[in-house]
Amino acid sequence: MSSTSMRLATFDRYGPPEVLSVTTGPVPRPRPGEVLVRVRAVSVNGGELALRAGRLRPFSGRRFPKWVGIDLVGEVVTASGRFAAGDLVWGLCGRRMGSAAEYAAVRADRLDHVPAGLDAVQAAALPTGTTAITALRDVAALAPGERLLVRGATGGVGYVAVQLGKAMGAHVTGLAGAHNLDLAKDLGADDVRDYRAPGDLGRFDVVLDTVGIDLPAFRRLLTPRGRVVTIAFDLDHPVRSLAYIAAHATHRRRWVRAFSGNPTAPLFAELGRWVTSGAVRPQVDRVFPLEQIAGAHRALEQGGVRGKVVVRID
CATH class of the missing domain: 3.40.50.720 (NAD(P)-binding Rossmann-like Domain)
Structure with missing residues (x-):
């Protein structure tokens, strides 16, 4: 994979998990106020399942391909503001989605540092x-x-x-x-x-x-x-x-x-304090590699999960 391209999960039609595929695309260029993150893990969320299945069609339209991934955990690529290169951060891409990829450009005000003691997979179970x-x-x-x-x-x-x-x-x-x-x-x-x-x-x-x-x-x-x-x-x-x-x-x-959550950095910081205090701990159900993201969607769709289904991006 070159430094200008990356792997990412997309779908080009509505349907079951099998419509998901891993393809390649350009590494995003962060705009002013954004931070480029090397994504290490994301979780699968119910809203993504509904989007992929076409159950939100009045809001999502018929333009394809569409990206998936709402939250993320990863490492800051280039120092920016309160973030140093290599910092492990967690946050949200927002409603446009797209975090199920090797890189994501995320608004700095939607990121915060991951509490000490959590690895990327554990941390990915917590942003929601x-x-x-x-x-x-x-x-x-x-x-x-x-x-x-x-x-x-x-x-x-x-x-x-x-x-x-x-x-x-x-x-x-x-x-x-x-x-x-x-x-x-x-x-x-x-x-x-x-x-x-x-x-x-x-x-x-x-x-x-x-x-x-x-x-x-x-x-x-x-x-x-x-x-x-x-x-x-x-x-x-x-x-x-x-x-x-x-x-x-x-x-x-x-x-x-x-309500529909749209958290910013102070809320992630508060979540971090609950975790650091020991009041909240992560619960990971299963972990899938990016290439098996369809399996991750299927696991959540089948129900009965114990915590979060996480997709690891190596």
Whole structure:
């Protein structure tokens, strides 16, 4: 591979994981305010699966090829501002995607240093934890002693949310598949339930939803001042799902709100502090090389993951 070209993952049509391929393209040239990063690892996220499958077609259009990869961990190529060459950093490419490549040009305000003690693969399991921070601290304003329910407690955002909820002083109930209940307990959940047969769950002050379906049923579990924060919507019924969220977002009691994370450096720094304190640890499900990115997408698509699926880029 020459110094001006790189390997990257793309797809030229919507479809199953097999539409993904690894090809070559030019190394990006950073624009003012950007940092060139030699990418070492990325995670696979649900939004990428929906994009690749064509389920976001009204927003993503029909222009191809499209890149994949939202977050990244890698080494700074050339010193820039607060970053020295060789620094291990983590961050987000943003909604344009493209981090599943050997190099990425990333805005400096969307990068921060990886906490000491984490390697690239471990660190790649954590950037979406910024979503959990925003959901619990900023949107839900979770308070010590409150009861928190995490749907998808062992998924890519949920596994961090369980740990954060405990660190913030909440009583945490985790919903997960039967074979993942041990992990949810190990992450710190006070109560774990099989989402297929949860039994009587009781009432909750906060529900963090990472699934996007059946929101009315989970709203009914709220205390009078309870709130649902969702990071997903029903892709099979998007209009109905988004209309339901919008209709309940302004309620003063038992409200439902959604948000799409777009973290900047201070939020990554905060995530780093949670990690350094020992309150949050990474959970890697499986690791795939870049050449097997289709397999990584398939692994997440099949469900039942234990943490994050990571793609290593050597």
